[in-house]
Amino acid sequence: MTLAGFMARNALRNKRRSFLTIASVALSLFLLCTLRTGLREMTNPASMEESACRVAVRHKVSIANVLPAKQRDLIKRVAGVASVMPLTWYGGVYIDEKHFFSRFAVDPAEAFRQFGEMKISPEHRDAFIKKKTGCVVGIKTMERFHFKMGDRIELAGDVWPCDVALEIVGTYRGGIDETILFFNHKYLDEASGNRGVVGCWWVLADRVDSVPRIIAEINRMFRNSDAEVLAESERAFQMGFVSMLGNVTLLIGSISGVILFTMFLVTASTMAMAIRERFREIAILKAFGFRSSDLAGLIVAESLLLAMAGGVLGCGGAWLMFRLVPIDTMTNGFFPIFEVTPGIMAQGMGIAMALGFFSCLVPAWNALRLSVVDGLKILD
Amino acid sequence: MIDLVELTKLYRQGDIDVTALDRVSLHIDEGEFLALMGPSGSGKSTLLHIMAGIDRPTSGQCLFRGVDVAQLSETALAEWRSRHIGFIFQTFNLIPVMTAAENVELPLLLTRLRASERRERVEFALELVGLKDRLKHLPRQLSGGQEQRVAIARAIVTDPELVVADEPTGNLDAHSAHEVMGLLATLNQTHGKTIVMVTHDPRAAQYGTRQLHLEKGELQHDTAQASPAEAEA
Numbered sequence: 001m002t003l004a005g006f007m008a009r010n011a012l013r014n015k016r017r018s019f020l021t022i023a024s025v026a027l028s029l030f031l032l033c034t035l036r037t038g039l040r041e042m043t044n045p046a047s048m049e050e051s052a053c054r055v056a057v058r059h060k061v062s063i064a065n066v067l068p069a070k071q072r073d074l075i076k077r078v079a080g081v082a083s084v085m086p087l088t089w090y091g092g093v094y095i096d097e098k099h100f101f102s103r104f105a106v107d108p109a110e111a112f113r114q115f116g117e118m119k120i121s122p123e124h125r126d127a128f129i130k131k132k133t134g135c136v137v138g139i140k141t142m143e144r145f146h147f148k149m150g151d152r153i154e155l156a157g158d159v160w161p162c163d164v165a166l167e168i169v170g171t172y173r174g175g176i177d178e179t180i181l182f183f184n185h186k187y188l189d190e191a192s193g194n195r196g197v198v199g200c201w202w203v204l205a206d207r208v209d210s211v212p213r214i215i216a217e218i219n220r221m222f223r224n225s226d227a228e229v230l231a232e233s234e235r236a237f238q239m240g241f242v243s244m245l246g247n248v249t250l251l252i253g254s255i256s257g258v259i260l261f262t263m264f265l266v267t268a269s270t271m272a273m274a275i276r277e278r279f280r281e282i283a284i285l286k287a288f289g290f291r292s293s294d295l296a297g298l299i300v301a302e303s304l305l306l307a308m309a310g311g312v313l314g315c316g317g318a319w320l321m322f323r324l325v326p327i328d329t330m331t332n333g334f335f336p337i338f339e340v341t342p343g344i345m346a347q348g349m350g351i352a353m354a355l356g357f358f359s360c361l362v363p364a365w366n367a368l369r370l371s372v373v374d375g376l377k378i379l380d
Numbered sequence: 381m382i383d384l385v386e387l388t389k390l391y392r393q394g395d396i397d398v399t400a401l402d403r404v405s406l407h408i409d410e411g412e413f414l415a416l417m418g419p420s421g422s423g424k425s426t427l428l429h430i431m432a433g434i435d436r437p438t439s440g441q442c443l444f445r446g447v448d449v450a451q452l453s454e455t456a457l458a459e460w461r462s463r464h465i466g467f468i469f470q471t472f473n474l475i476p477v478m479t480a481a482e483n484v485e486l487p488l489l490l491t492r493l494r495a496s497e498r499r500e501r502v503e504f505a506l507e508l509v510g511l512k513d514r515l516k517h518l519p520r521q522l523s524g525g526q527e528q529r530v531a532i533a534r535a536i537v538t539d540p541e542l543v544v545a546d547e548p549t550g551n552l553d554a555h556s557a558h559e560v561m562g563l564l565a566t567l568n569q570t571h572g573k574t575i576v577m578v579t580h581d582p583r584a585a586q587y588g589t590r591q592l593h594l595e596k597g598e599l600q601h602d603t604a605q606a607s608p609a610e611a612e613a
């Protein structure tokens with residue numbers, strides 16, 4: 001037997017309380033990890049290397065304003081531009097709002113060249129280019145609705161005042177979002193009466209180095225025109241898109257704060273109780289000659305042990321759960337990926353550690369200062 | 381072995397001073413078994429605590445083999461206690477989640493002894509108190525008298541020179557009290573332990589080689605027993 005072993009056994013002495021402490025820490029950390037992950041997925045979308053070469057061009061006023069189709073040739077002429085295509089958010093309704101997934105109109109010849117991370121077979125790609133009413137659907141959406149090649153998908157227009165009837169001619173895998181439906185921009189043009197407008201331009205640079213210059217040139221090119229644009233890196237575009245979510249960050253931040261604070265109160269009072277109960281024992285150990293500092297150290301260790309156990313359960317539980325649960329389908333594609341990253345878990349464990357440490361400081365300090373004589377007077 | 385010189389302990393409560401010990405001077409020889417008696421609140425426990433180095437006097441000296449214990453630092457004092465003092469309490473104070481053997485082993489965790497040596501000592505101490513067959517029992521599986529005997533084993537396992545006991549029979553029935561007192565007498569006579577015991581029970585006090593009475597913090601008469609064997613008769 002060692003003193004540490006003795007304290008460990010002591011820590012688990014009141015099994016129900018130890019269990020409840022661990023469970024409450026675990027639950028709170030599970031919640032925190034979930035919130036943090038959600039926030040991260042929203043504000044800091046995963047990006048791939050391929051995305052570094054891409055530039056998004058939208059209307060300077062807002063993302064809802066359309067751009068004239070004639071801009072395409074001008075952009076194409078900018079040095080270093082390897083590919084330009086329209087990328088238009090069609091939206092629309094498939095059956096009803098619950099059956100949500102993203103739908104974009106693109107140029108079939110350029111789309112999978114620009115989004116190189118989305119893998120598509122050459123046959124599917126060719127079919128997409130050939131068939132004007134064809135569409136390519138991400139593998140996750142294919143699986144979600146049990147779509148087969150050749151299935152017809154009818155979308156009712158909402159943002160756009162036209163319906164479209166599409167036929168699945170291909171599917172893709174890979175990339176950060178495997179749920180998207182792409183269809184031919186020409187079809188959208190015709191269905192909406194050839195107004196000659198697009199949502200955004202998507203531009204592929206030949207090299208990462210040329211991206212800043214391309215952005216600057218495109219921005220300059222349409223200054224003082226009837227459709228001023230805002231060109232930015234794809235990543236910046238995604239982040240800006242997220243800022244429309246408003247103060248979600250602040251909201252989630254405050255919820256996390258409340259959870260943390262509550263958790264601190266709960267563990268601090270539990271630790272205070274658990275240690276107060278043992279004051280008499282601590283006094284006796286001191287009488288035998290155990291040093292106050294060693295005893296206080298063991299109390300801190302005990303508290304850390306409980307909090308870390310909760311941390312491992314909470315963070316690990318979140319990690320495991322979001323691996324097993326199809327968040328993608330459950331959130332109707334709002335979170336195409338929901339990964340509790342090592343960073344978030346490390347952060348969670350850090351919080352658990354801090355919690356274990358700070359929640360026992362007061363009782364540990366009291367135990368440290370407790371005089372043997374006073375401790376002996378405490379009745380069991 | 382112990383010399384108390386003008387030992388005084390005051391407790392300040394608001395504006396009034398409570399005198400727990402009033403200039404107590406006392407000499408205790410090696411091998412004595414001292415029974416401290418006196419009414420409640422007379423300062424018996426306070427005196428015992430100071431001798432055992434868990435409390436400090438307001439003034440005066442407490443010399444243990446010439447060393448003034450009251451002058452030691454907290455850390456030095458803790459170390460000093462672990463070497464020289466064995467504690468026995470009225471309420472046994474065994475740790476409920478630990479077996480008899482583990483409870484007895486506890487003070488040995490402060491020594492440099494190896495696990496095998498510790499086990500030997502624990503077994504020896506428990507054998508001495510007649511509980512060698514209860515090594516693996518938890519306190520709640522023992523009677524009060526047995527618990528106190530385990531506590532005695534714990535007090536002597538480090539082989540201290542001085543054993544202090546504050547009302548060791550206070551929570552025991554007459555029979556168990558008799559057993560425990562017999563054990564203390566044996567420790568004193570056969571193993572040469574110096575014992576200072578506080579008790580309310582005149583019969584328990586009979587086991588001592590010497591009785592002392594405290595009254596309102598002052599030392600009263602000092603009765604030396606002719607021989608402890610007589611008391612047992």
Ligand SMILES: Nc1ncnc2c1ncn2[C@@H]1O[C@H](COP(=O)(O)OP(=O)(O)OP(=O)(O)O)[C@@H](O)[C@H]1O
Pocket residue numbers: 391392393398399400418419420421422423424425426427
């Ligand atoms: N922490 C304290 N604060 C104030 N007064 C105290 C404190 N501890 C003890 N006293 C006082 O000191 C005096 C002696 O107390 P002590 O505990 O030594 O008595 P005792 O002889 O052991 O009594 P008992 O037989 O009831 O155990 C009492 O009057 C008590 O009220």
Ligand SMILES: [Mg+2]
Pocket residue numbers: 424425426546
């Ligand atoms: Mg007392």
